[in-house]
Amino acid sequence: MKPLHLIPDDVNVPFLKFRKIFYIVSLVMVLASVGLFFTKGLNFGIDFRGGILVEIKTDGPANIGALRDNLGSLGLGDVSIQEFGEPDDVLIQLQRQDGDEKAQMTALAQVTDALGDSVTIRRSELVGPKVGDELKEAGIYSVVISLLLIMVYIWFRFEWQFAVASVIALLHDVLITIGFFVITGVQFDLATLAAILTVAGYSINDTVVVFDRIREYLRKFRKMELTDLLDLSINSTLSRTTMTSFTTLLALIALFAFGGEAIRGFTMALIFGIVVGTYSSICVASPLLVVLRLKRKIPEGEEGQEANA
Amino acid sequence: MLYFTKWKAALVLLVCALGVVYAAPNFLPKDVLPTESSLLPSKQVNLGLDLRGGSHMLLEVDTDSVVRERYDALADSIRSELRQAQIRNRPREATLQGAEVTVLKAEDAEKARELVRNIEPNTVMSGEGNNIIVSYNEVAMKELIDRALSQSVEVVRRRVDELGTTEPSIQRQGTNRIVVQVPGLDDPSRLRAILGRTAKMNFHLVNGQKTAADARSSGLPPGTMILPSADEGDKAAGIREYLIDRRIVVSGDNLVDSQPTFNEGRPVVSFRFDAAGGARFGDVTSKSAGRSLAIVLDGEVISAPRINEPILGGSGIITGQFSVQEANDLALLLRAGALPAPMQILEERSVGPGLGQDSVEAGEIAAVLGLVFVIAFMVISYGRFGIYADIALMMNLILVLAVMSVLQATLTLPGIAGIVLTVGMAVDANVLIFERIREERRNGRTIINAIDAGYRSAMSTILDANITTLIAALVLFSFGSGPIKGFAVTLAIGIITSMFSAIWLTRLLIAVWIKRRRPNELVL
Numbered sequence A: 001m002k003p004l005h006l007i008p009d010d011v012n013v014p015f016l017k018f019r020k021i022f023y024i025v026s027l028v029m030v031l032a033s034v035g036l037f038f039t040k041g042l043n044f045g046i047d048f049r050g051g052i053l054v055e056i057k058t059d060g061p062a063n064i065g066a067l068r069d070n071l072g073s074l075g076l077g078d079v080s081i082q083e084f085g086e087p088d089d090v091l092i093q094l095q096r097q098d099g100d101e102k103a104q105m106t107a108l109a110q111v112t113d114a115l116g117d118s119v120t121i122r123r124s125e126l127v128g129p130k131v132g133d134e135l136k137e138a139g140i141y142s143v144v145i146s147l148l149l150i151m152v153y154i155w156f157r158f159e160w161q162f163a164v165a166s167v168i169a170l171l172h173d174v175l176i177t178i179g180f181f182v183i184t185g186v187q188f189d190l191a192t193l194a195a196i197l198t199v200a201g202y203s204i205n206d207t208v209v210v211f212d213r214i215r216e217y218l219r220k221f222r223k224m225e226l227t228d229l230l231d232l233s234i235n236s237t238l239s240r241t242t243m244t245s246f247t248t249l250l251a252l253i254a255l256f257a258f259g260g261e262a263i264r265g266f267t268m269a270l271i272f273g274i275v276v277g278t279y280s281s282i283c284v285a286s287p288l289l290v291v292l293r294l295k296r297k298i299p300e301g302e303e304g305q306e307a308n309a
Numbered sequence B: 001m002l003y004f005t006k007w008k009a010a011l012v013l014l015v016c017a018l019g020v021v022y023a024a025p026n027f028l029p030k031d032v033l034p035t036e037s038s039l040l041p042s043k044q045v046n047l048g049l050d051l052r053g054g055s056h057m058l059l060e061v062d063t064d065s066v067v068r069e070r071y072d073a074l075a076d077s078i079r080s081e082l083r084q085a086q087i088r089n090r091p092r093e094a095t096l097q098g099a100e101v102t103v104l105k106a107e108d109a110e111k112a113r114e115l116v117r118n119i120e121p122n123t124v125m126s127g128e129g130n131n132i133i134v135s136y137n138e139v140a141m142k143e144l145i146d147r148a149l150s151q152s153v154e155v156v157r158r159r160v161d162e163l164g165t166t167e168p169s170i171q172r173q174g175t176n177r178i179v180v181q182v183p184g185l186d187d188p189s190r191l192r193a194i195l196g197r198t199a200k201m202n203f204h205l206v207n208g209q210k211t212a213a214d215a216r217s218s219g220l221p222p223g224t225m226i227l228p229s230a231d232e233g234d235k236a237a238g239i240r241e242y243l244i245d246r247r248i249v250v251s252g253d254n255l256v257d258s259q260p261t262f263n264e265g266r267p268v269v270s271f272r273f274d275a276a277g278g279a280r281f282g283d284v285t286s287k288s289a290g291r292s293l294a295i296v297l298d299g300e301v302i303s304a305p306r307i308n309e310p311i312l313g314g315s316g317i318i319t320g321q322f323s324v325q326e327a328n329d330l331a332l333l334l335r336a337g338a339l340p341a342p343m344q345i346l347e348e349r350s351v352g353p354g355l356g357q358d359s360v361e362a363g364e365i366a367a368v369l370g371l372v373f374v375i376a377f378m379v380i381s382y383g384r385f386g387i388y389a390d391i392a393l394m395m396n397l398i399l400v401l402a403v404m405s406v407l408q409a410t411l412t413l414p415g416i417a418g419i420v421l422t423v424g425m426a427v428d429a430n431v432l433i434f435e436r437i438r439e440e441r442r443n444g445r446t447i448i449n450a451i452d453a454g455y456r457s458a459m460s461t462i463l464d465a466n467i468t469t470l471i472a473a474l475v476l477f478s479f480g481s482g483p484i485k486g487f488a489v490t491l492a493i494g495i496i497t498s499m500f501s502a503i504w505l506t507r508l509l510i511a512v513w514i515k516r517r518r519p520n521e522l523v524l
Helices: A015-039 A064-072 A101-115 A129-157 A160-184 A190-220 A226-258 A261-291 A300-306 B006-027 B063-084 B106-117 B138-162 B188-195 B212-218 B232-236 B275-287 B324-336 B353-407 B413-442 B447-479 B482-517
Strands: A051-057 A079-084 A086-095 A120-127 B054-061 B089-091 B099-103 B123-126 B131-136 B169-173 B177-183 B201-205 B224-228 B241-245 B255-263 B266-273 B293-297 B300-303 B315-318 B343-351
Touching (some): A015 A226, A064 A079, A064 A101, A101 A129, A120 A129, A129 A190, A160 A190, A190 A261, A190 B482, A261 B413, B006 B353, B006 B482, B054 B188, B063 B099, B099 B106, B138 B324, B188 B324, B188 B343, B201 B241, B201 B275, B224 B300, B241 B293, B255 B324, B413 B447, B413 B482
Antiparallel strands (some): A051 A086, A051 A120, A120 B343, B054 B343, B099 B131, B201 B293, B224 B241, B255 B266
């Protein structure tokens, strides 16, 4: 049996010819994401906002309306009540209460009292104002630090044009993934943040594979036009790029469908991010090298060392 | 490159064998596992609270109140020192900056300073004119807070131990925080109730001359204070507050035991003092018959019974409007001792056992399905080599389990997601290699040459790609909390083990195949 070749062996798509279109598409998506981020904003979960979350299981399908009336009358501000995966599974979220940590505790006690014994409390989470702020800070730090470290690593391994291009691609993926969260209104919590960092790692991974090939061809085909060379590099790695994205997506789709409601947002972020990451490493990162005027010259030492690789 | 020396092949197989042996306990029921002391591996993966159910609480100790209390005491000893030297003075409100005393006569200031200068080691004196401020230096301050924290941890441990759950973990975090993790707890509100209270209990005499209401209108007699009543019975009788003597008659520190019990059919709490406490208690109850003794818990009077006769046995009961649960909790708190300072719950995450079990099942289904999808797809795409990659993939999962069991790393729900993600990404190395081999074949290389070149040139790419993901995982590990840490752990371990399985194991498999079959056709 002849194995399946997802991408034909003689594939030759002139990606660079369409680069202007890709730039425009990407720019629009990035700008839209940033714009929406500042206007509509992310739907932050209690991890970052502080507040209370209670997941309950009811006897038979839940009566959301009654729950809303019951909890709404406690005077604890906005109460969000939604079905969570199953009709008898309900997620209740309360905004951060005015006052200090004690106020949150009292509110949680009020909610559990009001729910009574007829429901099972599957999960309860309380994040006080202090911890919410700290988690937000740690989240921002972790994104910034990992981006910096990745940038340093790439800069160390490649010439600066590669580093800049890969970081632009990376920011592109992260921003658009955030934009996805703004548009869908899917809750943004610690887990989704972790997903975004993973997308960052994956996106750079994908880009690096193509860049490695470009570097190799730069040494091999000294006379070739840069745009042709980039096209050749992208096409020769195209099969790998799509294969890896595909296997990762297969695993993630299984997780999305069967992994339970609690990590659905997380999986969604990963799936979306990987699709965007694959697009960006093919259509954004490499063409950017033209814009950044990648030089053909390669330091002598490196050439001798890796020419036989 | 395709030639494996005997010892190299043996090493690869040895790593695989160790992986299987150390991962094995996870597939065995708990009761057939070897005991800890046996040489055989017995450790299973440590499930996080989100998977096994339980409560996680982050507490903050109010260290300011420790400092303030300590300065209060220091101000007291300064004043008594000054009194002995007949220097008239007046106290100031206790602050965080130091114990402050004002000397009434300017001419006494110099002498007072002399006296106070070395009142305690590790103190610094400041203040201008008649004001004298004594504060602790950094060393003493650090020690003070340190001691308060370790005491708090100790008390929290005693309280949590009383709940009778298995393997609670109580750890200090930073300068003033404590992380409490109690697996398998059904009712987090109980934990909340026993951790949220300081449980400082003291006995004071109720002031006999005035009622609290009188004192409110005509001023407090010296050495007294007004405390609210927490007793429902009092409230029914219209008593809201008590005027009590400031002086502590017997302190809760002298308690040695406390139990919930019943008195006239109502739940009460019995207590017993140590020898010194019992003696003092006997003394006071003999002298003050007819007066009321206020039992003060965390600044509230929980009951104020009249002393009818001397209580000499060193034990007694606290009556009040307790429910059985409240009496249980109060006895527990008194047994475990008071916290040196109030604590606040900053964060709480509790998962019921049902949800944890559901999550494990969902995670297992997702992992198995993801695995099946990927395995099938690899075989469709790469034929025989795909099978090799799949063997490596399974081995990788076994290695991840083995490493996690040995390190006793915690597996969380996002951690399962990390493993599933690793399934997808682990084959990346093989995809890179196989695609390269295909290319090299197209360029006309011989089978062995192509395979050789495929592995060699894919190597640096695999390294680059994995290191960048590893960076993200490490950052997540250092900044993330609980469940997210679990994700970072499985992702990081998965990346590292996949480098072994995807590169070395597949290479060994291919080398053996080539050696045995000497194929002259490569279907890839």
